[in-house]
Amino acid sequence: MKPYVFITRKLPEEAIKPLLEKFEVHMWEHEAISVPRDVLLEEAAKADALFTMLTEAIDEELLTAGKNLKVIANMAVGYDNVDVAAATRKGIAICNTPDVLTDATADLTFGLLMTAARRIVEAAELVKQGNWQNWSPLFLAGKDVHHKTIGIVGMGKIGETVAKRATGFDMNILYYNRTRKPEAEEKLGAVYVSFDELLSKSDYVVCLTPLTPETRGMFSREVFRKMKSSAIFVNAARGAVVDETALYEALMAVEIAGAGLDVFEREPIRADHPLLTLPNVVALPHIGSATLDARTDMMQLCAENIEAILEGRAPKTLVNREWLTRVRS
Missing domain, CATH: 3.40.50.720 (NAD(P)-binding Rossmann-like Domain)
Structure with a gap:
């Protein structure tokens, strides 16, 4: 079976084309409404990869539910919504989107x-x-x-x-x-x-x-x-x-x-x-990176990071470097 990727917001298909071509992908159906917590937990339980927004709490509960999770790509530079230490312990790569924004x-x-x-x-x-x-x-x-x-x-x-x-x-x-x-x-x-x-x-x-x-x-x-x-x-x-x-x-x-x-x-x-x-x-309503070019680049970078991890390659922007050391050891 193809690896399963869950994306927590509705995104333009063109921005995530590589994921759609290679993996089983499901997106939350709303662009401007956060995915409910219970739905996110259900999806995490069966996902190999999560494509998340800064509005989602990626905590111990979610990481424990995600028994098959290999990577979480967070569409932001900051990752204060992610328990990086817990993810590292569980062998899950955390990626972000620096530079492009x-x-x-x-x-x-x-x-x-x-x-x-x-x-x-x-x-x-x-x-x-x-x-x-x-x-x-x-x-x-x-x-x-x-x-x-x-x-x-x-x-x-x-x-x-x-x-x-x-x-x-x-x-x-x-x-x-x-x-x-x-x-x-x-x-x-x-x-x-x-x-x-x-x-x-x-x-x-x-x-x-x-x-x-x-x-x-x-x-x-x-x-x-x-x-x-x-x-x-x-x-x-x-x-x-x-x-x-x-x-x-x-x-x-x-x-x-x-x-x-x-x-x-x-x-x-x-x-x-x-x-x-x-x-x-x-x-202002948190629009620091809200240009069409920047947001598209952020989406594409998240997609590239997920694609790399699921295909056994190092991602472009890895937050928890300890994860890479563990994988290579």
Whole structure:
């Protein structure tokens, strides 16, 4: 029998053509509705491979149910929804989709920064609602981006690409990361600083750090108090790195000037969430990599990783390197 692949969202068949040609493939029938947990567990129990989204919890329960699982391809760079250690113990390869979405996510991140700085959403809505009645010298005046200081927290590939965008605006670039990036410093003029120094000096604090036990809730009320009162906070990483109550309180107390958010602790965010009541918050529905090109590339990379594993080859983007060592030993 052909290996069985379950895909947790409805995808264009062209993007997963190799899988359809070589394996038995079943897709959840909805594009915009998450697969129910009970269905996912049932499918995992008979699947050789899972093609998942970041909305699915790939935990011990699911991995135990998947007795035949050889690979899980997660359509995201981050894999905080996956218990990687448990998967490795069970001999299951975990793959993600780095690189192919770097530029798209960096574009969105910088666009979010500019949108929050220049009050673009406020201005667009004012026009649409028929409230543009006059003009004054400080009418919808925002903040300059050019020649200001951007502080990037999490200087991975996306962070470096955002920094590259910032050079076009003659921005001063600070960054904080677990490890220094000498090449980024040389090529982009980025300056490595402590977290506290970044907070105190940046006009724009951009969060691009992965979600880990160490980074969960790292942007607390104390952290926001260390930022300039004129600063804008941008988060295009994961919602849970931010204490959302603390962010709301900081904005209400004018401890920071505004926020641009593409991610939230719980997604989709509730329409009555306090952050959404504030005019100086730009909120997007987690669309960092949402271009047709990037999303298609992500789908194809997931398909290629599954195909490789099921055919006995090393995948292109393996998260748990220990798995490869075990397979080869």
